[in-house]
Amino acid sequence: MLMIGVKRYTSDESRGFAFGIFYTVMNVAALMAGPVIDLFNLGRAPTDPVFEGGTITGNRMVIMTCGISAMASFIVTRACLSPAALAATEGEGQLIERRRHQIK
Numbered sequence: 001m002l003m004i005g006v007k008r009y010t011s012d013e014s015r016g017f018a019f020g021i022f023y024t025v026m027n028v029a030a031l032m033a034g035p036v037i038d039l040f041n042l043g044r045a046p047t048d049p050v051f052e053g054g055t056i057t058g059n060r061m062v063i064m065t066c067g068i069s070a071m072a073s074f075i076v077t078r079a080c081l082s083p084a085a086l087a088a089t090e091g092e093g094q095l096i097e098r099r100r101h102q103i104k
Helices: 002-008 015-041 058-080 083-103
Strands: 049-051
Touching (some): 002 015, 015 058
16 A cells, blocks of 8 residues: 555655655564564463453464555555546556557
């Protein structure tokens, strides 16, 4: 989502600064990944209940968190795209399909 934002919503003059922000966000996320995984895995037994009547391992919590954040990112991206941008994206897909048929 960030890479699409850097590409579509920046000018040539501001693209370097926007990429710097993108790169910083990625580095902070990588820095936080280790402690978050440790938070999910350490300090609790795998049989400790996470919710009433159920247990879940730390690794499954990490995978579930990744899935939830990916879905949230998809929803935000779809909500923020204008109808014109969506139509242009669909048009690009149709153009690619036509080119594939021409090659065959």
